[in-house]
Amino acid sequence: MNALIGVGLGLALVVATIVVLLCLGAFIRRSGLLGAAAVLVMPTFAPHFVLAGVFVAGIGWWSHTRHPDIGVVLLTLGGAGAVGSAVVTAVLIRTAWAAGGSVNLLRALAIGPMTGKADSTVTYATVGGQDLNLEIYRPADDSAPMLFYIHGGGFTGDTRLPATMRWFADNGWLVICPEYRLARPDRPTWDQASADATRAYAWAAENAGMLGGDSGRMIIMGESAGGNLALILAYRIASGKDGAAEHLPPPLAVVANYPMVSPRAALTTHLLHIDQGVEQYIGGSPEQFPERYADVDCTSYLTPQAPPTLILQGTRDSLVPPESVYDFVTRAERNGMDITLVTVPFANHFYDGLAAGSLGFQALTTITRRYLTASRHRSRS
Incomplete structure (x- = not known):
């Protein structure tokens, strides 16, 4: 005993x-x-x-x-x-x-896995012999607002979060999550990934009625590397100056969770070889390809015509330097943009992605829901 x-x-x-x-x-x-x-x-x-x-x-x-x-x-x-x-x-x-969200403490104790299954998967394009698919998570109602969700993964991997997308579908959004060409050591995709996101967005808008969505109420969202692509896509559409995006329906808002707004700034991060992934994505160093780094920097696309923007950023992010995100928000405000920053204390990168129902998960989903609901009401007034 x-x-x-x-x-x-x-x-x-x-x-x-x-x-x-x-x-x-x-x-x-x-x-x-x-x-x-x-x-x-x-x-x-x-x-x-x-x-x-x-x-x-x-x-x-x-x-x-x-x-x-x-x-x-x-x-x-x-x-x-x-x-x-x-x-x-x-x-x-x-x-x-x-920030307008809410947390159920009992739910935060009864956390669950981040797994889930899409309702359907569709091939939206075939490029260079590679089929590019997108996942569809359906809400209960037809003619629902559409959430075009771009996954992260440092431009070299796929870290999509099925539980998050299912949550938004269960709360009334038709969620579209496209795949895009990922960088390999022999294939930089700094221009291809953005083109794939544009192509998938166009496909989703064109097929909105068939999918049960409303192309007049589209939201673009992304996390990490996907946040970079989401911001660039939304701002390119809003500017009306991009030939590939000028005829696409503008999103009501864009949401970016710990976005890699400046891949160049991420070169200072060696954890999980993020710096190597960025160079793989670009094809080399900033000294070799300064134009490419400028092309994938979100600040290059700031415009007063940008849709309302919500940024969520952990204050202790080890992969995306928080200062780069703060600087981006400051520049956006100087450009006259409607941008909201929510800083999440005690939060690293992926603070929302370890378990469904966690404090981080609830903060992201409920803050975003509140923001998007307000944005939808503003668009109607």
């Missing part, structure tokens, strides 16, 4: 230590990989860490008469972990509320 109690106390000590370390990583900005890991998991697991901390503190209180030393340690670490995690949880909830 004593051996089992010892094992239980040891496990409680390990759990408490992990939670406290993650709290420290979340609160201390310059904490390296620990900090990066902390702000990746906190938007998903902070409420669970509160419960874990309380449980460990309870074990410490129960055991302090039998094992005073370990009891005090568990009580202290458990309490510190619970308080630190509760602060993170409260700040994230307050952030969502302040």
